[in-house]
Amino acid sequence: MVFAAAIAVTASVYAIVTKMVEYPSSLVIGTLIVAATASNRAMLNVRIGSNRYGQSWTEIVTLVGLAVVPPPWVVVSTAVGILIGRILNRLSPMKVAFGAAKDTLSAAAGAAVVYASGAAFTGTYPQFHLGAMVLAFVAVTVLDELLVHPVVALATRTPLSQQFRRYLDIRIWLALARLLVTVFIVWLLSVNRDAQVLLVAPLLILTLHLWYSSRIRKRDERTSWQRLASSAEALNDVDLRRVMEVAVEWSPDLFSADGAEVEVFHPPTRVRGTGGKIDPAGDGEWPSDAYVITTVLEDRINKNAIGELRLRFSGPVQLNEMEIYKLRTFASALNTAIHNASAYAELERIAIVHAHDAAHDALTGLANRRQLLDQGQRLIAEGHSDGVIALLLLDLNHFKEVNDTLGHAAGDDVLKQVADRLKAAAHGGDLVSRLGGDEFAVLLTGLPAPAIAAYRADRLIAALREPIEVEGMRISIEASGGIAAVPSSGGIAELLRRADVAMYQAKRSGQRIATYSHARDTADIGRFAIAGGMSSAVADGTLTVDFQPIVDLASGEVLTAEALARWHHPDHGTVDPLRFLETVERNGLLPAFAEAVLDQALLACVSWREAGFDLPVAVNVAPRSLLDPRFPGSVMTRLRTHDLPPDRLILELTETLTISQLEVVDQVLGRLRDEGVRLALDDFGTGYSSLSVLSRIPVHELKIDSQFVTSMETSPEAGAVIRSTVDLGRSLDLAVVAEGVDSEPQRRALWELGVTAGQGQLFARPMTAARLLASLHRGSGGRPGTLAPALHDEGAVIRLSPHRRPVPRQRGERLPHLGG
Structure with missing residues (x-):
């Protein structure tokens, strides 16, 4: 031209x-x-x-x-x-x-x-x-x-x-x-x-x-290449929608288009730009005669389409080779930016979920212990110029009956309904949390005076009075609560401890609510000193073990001995076992404590055996030990170390513990029994599901709680419980031992009811292993190995050891009468 x-x-x-x-x-x-x-x-x-x-x-x-x-x-x-x-x-x-x-x-x-x-x-x-x-x-x-x-x-x-x-x-x-x-x-x-x-x-x-x-x-x-490089840098954003908006802003200028649109399929998102204006919702429609060039955005790993980039022109356009290459480069940068933004959004979502889960109870959605401690500590540190801060600790009464009777699903339903009621009754600034199990806490804020805490607590507990419907049944829920105001020192941990003390005061006194009183905090005087002393006692072996013998009621012969941990604090004197056992569990000393007691019990057993008295030793098992799959291995290691056969050890389990349906408990107990260790069910009859426990737990022995022995002389019901326990033991081939035998009439009455072994002050108080060995040597009436005279002449009694399997009966055969 x-x-x-x-x-x-x-x-x-x-x-x-x-x-x-x-x-x-x-x-x-x-x-x-x-x-x-x-x-x-x-x-x-x-x-x-x-x-x-x-x-x-x-x-x-x-x-x-x-x-x-x-x-x-x-x-x-x-x-x-x-x-x-x-x-x-x-x-x-x-x-x-x-x-x-x-x-x-x-x-x-x-x-x-x-x-x-x-x-x-x-x-x-x-x-x-x-x-x-x-x-x-x-x-x-x-x-x-x-x-x-x-x-x-x-x-x-x-x-x-x-x-x-x-x-x-x-x-x-x-x-x-x-x-x-x-x-x-x-x-x-x-x-x-x-x-x-x-x-x-x-x-x-x-x-x-x-x-x-x-x-x-x-x-x-x-x-053009400079703008393309700038656009790729502008696309480097962690917000997906912003990435799409940048692409819509830049692409018309890069490719001389009249408009652009970016659509992402998952999650469905679309951003459109026309005439230099961004339509974030992407709801507008382009003219029907618009010429559109579409570029598919692909997942680089799976090669699946994740979205599309669309360029709009008012008439037909033919891109040259260089423009096509630039479009592919821009689409690749956009694809990477979308992938990065989506990945960041997913990581942010997961982080939010994890942060929520870390601070909330999975079952009820309430704040958990961690959030209560963090938020409570922050409020206490900031001061409470807008009012007094107090803590209400709630514990549901007899909640275990719901789990044992209706199952854990029903129990979970009850807990969720309780949580909903507490949230509805709480004030806006209060923090309602579940600490675990059936224990709830409400952090009360903005109180005009400490006395108002009791009023607010009463309203919260009153919200639980209306029966709860579970699986078509109406269940009445009662709770005990403890209230404590923020202390001058100690922070949220001390506040929680005081509320816990008040709650147990309410339980012991039968009240619905109790307010913390320092004068009544006798159970926790010197708690920190005791905790520190117990740690050193476990470490240096100064913790001692006493033994109380279990005796054949008929002959007075010692059958076994129960190990009982004892601790004499240098400043506080002899410490109640219930008190220091709680300290042991709270401070993570349980594994070391259990090993120390077991070692001393097995050493005593070896010393008796070498002296000619082959007595098994019974050791109580803490609830948390049965939740540790390594516990059976630790027990067997110590038995091998002391060269004792497994049947020389009896592990006593509390019924309230063994009722748990946790699979790990069943596995631990099953392995112990398979290894030959004998198991005894302590405090039998005081729980709510004794028969269901016996159908699951592979025990060898039942120990009747001392309250039945004490009451059997005045209460026919107590005697009936003992008689039924004896019959149950015979039917299941289990030994039966009565605790709390303190008098000769109790011994004779138990014998007449069919109980063959007993434990109590009538025979001996807890004593050291050496003193027990001396008592065995001395015997009763010149009979070594006995601690009480026989009820009858040797030839007039058919003896049936509680640790020996009876001969199976034939159908129709009657058992000999074991009375006098």
Whole structure:
């Protein structure tokens, strides 16, 4: 097209020079029109959206025409040529009209300058007027700039100043080059009237066109890659929606699109941008005739589609190879950003869930102990200028009966309903928490006075009075509560301890609520000193073990001995076992304590055996020991260390403990029995599910609680319990031992009821292993190994050892009477 324009100009000049026409002929006019058309068709196209804009070479045709044709003909020829060129470019009518008007006005401006300078063509030969040509070129160029840039800025929604500065340096150099080419052509035409010299014009125009095209493309590519790199950096965000919004903001400018849309499938999210405006919801609709280029975003690992990037154009667009490569690069960066943002969102969600779970009870959704301690400590540290802070500790009475009778699922349902009622009854600033099991706590805040805590606590407990319906049954729930105000020292830990003391005071006194009183805190005087002393006692072995013998009721022979831990504190004297056992469990000393007691018990057993008294030793098992799967291994290791057979050890279990349905308890007890260790069920009859325990726990011996022995003389029910326990033991091949035998009438009555062994002060108080061995040597009435005279002559009694399996009966065979 450039060659055509140059040839047309050369032909028209040659015709004018050779024919010397005074007025332009139709050939000259046609040549100008063809040159103007060709220059417009030869524009360098630049796509903006679905439209193309560029730089034509009409100015050269116009200025050369003014040198060889009267200005009016130049204006008319330019208008016709531009109109034809625009139509041939298949532009819209609006763009055709704009292009023709713009170039016509530019030609008219050049003609006006030529007229004003007095250099208008009127003769036969071309006239060279340098000043007039420069002024005309400036007028044409300035007018073209003023008309083009506002329109392009409006179409691309670019600030006018930014649009004007675009390629300004290249445009300035191009304008100077055009001026030089135009001046050179007209000068050759006026000086050397040989038209053949003008054949160099197409080469000059072609060179200028190639230079301009190369500079523009290089500049566009460099700018485009810079924007692509900036967009990839802008996409580096941890918020998924922000990543999508950045993609929608950047992609139209990167790919000269009219709008963009990003959609993510999981979670379903869509962001759309049109006309430079972001539609975060993506609810708007694009025109039905919009041309859309869609790029699928894929998961790099599974190759599954995770979303789509869509570019909208107002008309059909064909991307070149470089644009396709840039689109793929941008999509890859967007894909990575979406993946990273989604991963971060998932990590944040998991962190929130974990933080919630770490501070809340899984069953009820209430705050847990950790949150109570943290929030309570923070409130205490901040002070309580808005009121007094107090703690209410609640424990459900007889809740174990619900679990044992209806099952743990029903018990969980009760706990959830209790939690809901406490939350509903609490004030807005109170913190309701579940500490574990059936124990709840309410941190009361903003109290006008400490006395108001009791009123608030009463309202909370009153919320539990209405029966709870579980599995079609209405269950009445009662609770005991302890209240304590924030102490002057000790923080939340001391507050919790005081509330715990008050709660147990309420339980012991049968009250619903008790308020902490320092005067009644006798159970915890010197608690910290005791805890420290117990730690050293376990470590250095100063903890002692006494033994209370278990005796055959008929013969007075010692059958076994129960180990009882004892501790004499240097400052507090002899400490109640219940008190220091609680300290042992609270301070994590249980494993070391259990090992120390077991070692001393087994050492005593070895000493008795070596002295000729092969007595088993019974050792109480703490509840938490049965929750440790390593406990059976520790027991067997110590038996092997002391070279004792497993049946020389009897482990006594409390019934309230063994009722637990925890699988680990069953596994621990089953392994111990399989190894040969004997098991005894202590305090039998005081629990709520004795028979269900015996169906699960592989015990060898039942120990009747001392309260039945004490009451059997005055209570027929106690005697009935003892008699039924004896019958049960015979049926299940279990030995039966009575605790608390303190008098001879009790011994005889138990014997008559069928009990064969007893333990109590009638025979001996707890004593050291050495004293027990001395008592065994001394015996009763000169009979070693006995601690009481026999009830009957040796030949009048059929002896049945509680640790020996009886001979199985045949059907219909009656047992011999074991009475006197």
